Amino acid sequence: MEYFSEFITIALVHLVAVASPGPDFAIVVRYSISYGRRLAMYASVGVGLGILLHVAYSLVGLSIVIKTTPWLYSAISYLAAAYFLYLAYGALRSGPSDSAATVETIANNKPVTLRKALLSGFLTNGLNPKATLFFLSLFTAIIDVNTPVGVKAIYGIYLAVATGAWFCFLSYLLSTSRVARLIGDKGYWLDRLMGVVLIALAIRLITI
Template sequence: MTLTAWLSLLAICCLGAMSPGPSLAVVLKQTVTNSRRHGLAASWFHAAGVGLWAFATISGLAILVAESQFAFQVITWLGAGYLAWIGVKAIRAGKQSAFGVNEGKKVSIFTAGIEGAAISVLNPKLAIFFIALFSQFVSPDATFADHMIMTATAALVDGLWYTLMVFLLSHGPILKTLQKRSQLVNRLTGGILIALAARVVTL
């Protein structure tokens, strides 16, 4: 892969990672409710899920998902159900328990990571995105190293972007403001997640 091609791939991956959506809401939730480490776990487990979709696309597995209406619908509905479940938990959370976590009780870092991974793994639209993206860069003479570079680029860009978000949110007045308004943030986040779930199943 040439440097020019890789820079083009990098730019598109950056734009994809920066697109607002449920992933940012989950990272925000874990950072504000629990800790920076929880937010980082959600970020990098999410990035691992992105990496899986990227690898699956390159190896041809994502094409099967995209072309199989049944498989696509199953993953879509699972993803929408998961988003709705998180959204309901957030709305029902009290002022003292942000984002559905009971007062004084924090989830494990591993649980935060699994939540981040689920948001990406249960998102079949990533398959469509990577099919459209990698079709511009995969060629018959591409080596295994080229494929791994593309996969690593997608995963690292995603993880680094949300890591940046975690550090921005976990410092200074931003975090304090979010914590003071945790109930409002809960309800807004929950509403966004439920709206996204509804949008997924109605498209």
């Protein structure tokens, strides 16, 4: 109970972060629409496992080193902003697609192994600077420095499981026929909205 309020804070912050559009969301949408529910869920589990990578370097203190080294922190922030702008550029260029062509493209997709789907999710999250900055902030600003490493590890496991569970649920939702048709017809608006959000995140990173 001593760390319950800290855990609740972390859970709420994580809920907002995981629900926001980003690379993790994009990879799950892609697998759901292009390859189906099963592969999308493997990609979702991969995203959850990627969280453990961020937790690992945070637990050994690398996040504190980054935080206390101004030039390194700034470099990561600018790299993250550039990455977000790159993703935003592609998202804002999306437009409506022909439904028949979309169906044909999906049907002709090359088979993807479960291992590749898992690895894609893991790398998407593990190499995502947004996630790096999120955990850097989480383990230096929200979690008290005196919190035992064991408790921090429990936090990390929760974040990984919660992330994987959220994206598995999203995979299930996106692979239902009605939602899949809606995304096929109007999904480019979702991409454009994601682009606007990513631009806002990039601006925030280089102005704070």
